[in-house]
Amino acid sequence: MRRIFKSPVLQFLAVVTLAGAGTSSSAADTVNHRETQQQQTTENTMQQHPYVGMWVTDDGRVRHELLPNGRYDEARGSRESAYRGRYEVTGSHIEYWDDTGFTADGDFVDGNSLHHGGMVLRRR
Secondary structure, eight states, X not given: OOOOOOSHHHHHHHHHHHHHHHHHHXXXXXXXXXXXXXXXXXXXXXXXXXXXXXXXXXXXXXXXXXXXXXXXXXXXXXXXXXXXXXXXXXXTEEEEEETTSOEEEEEEEEXXXXXXXXXXXXXX
């Protein structure tokens, strides 16, 4: 290898810089791999979750579809996909985060009833 820098300090800094450039992409790859694995684990957990599926008020006006990927799609009356966002279930409690920033929550009182916003939704 040809010496570009005569100063040992500049040689050292050049080596450190080049070594850092070679490892930064592998560090980024490791982080991306971990995030992908975490997302897949979350999706697998949600697919197996007992509350995934369609939840509807008795009059059919409000319909929540809890998707296996941790997302939900809510229809209101004739308005399909009126609200969309993500959800998270902890025990029998559900938290909703709408894509517009609105938040809500509810509780599953049994395997077939969800109390949310003063409404009762039942599994379909």
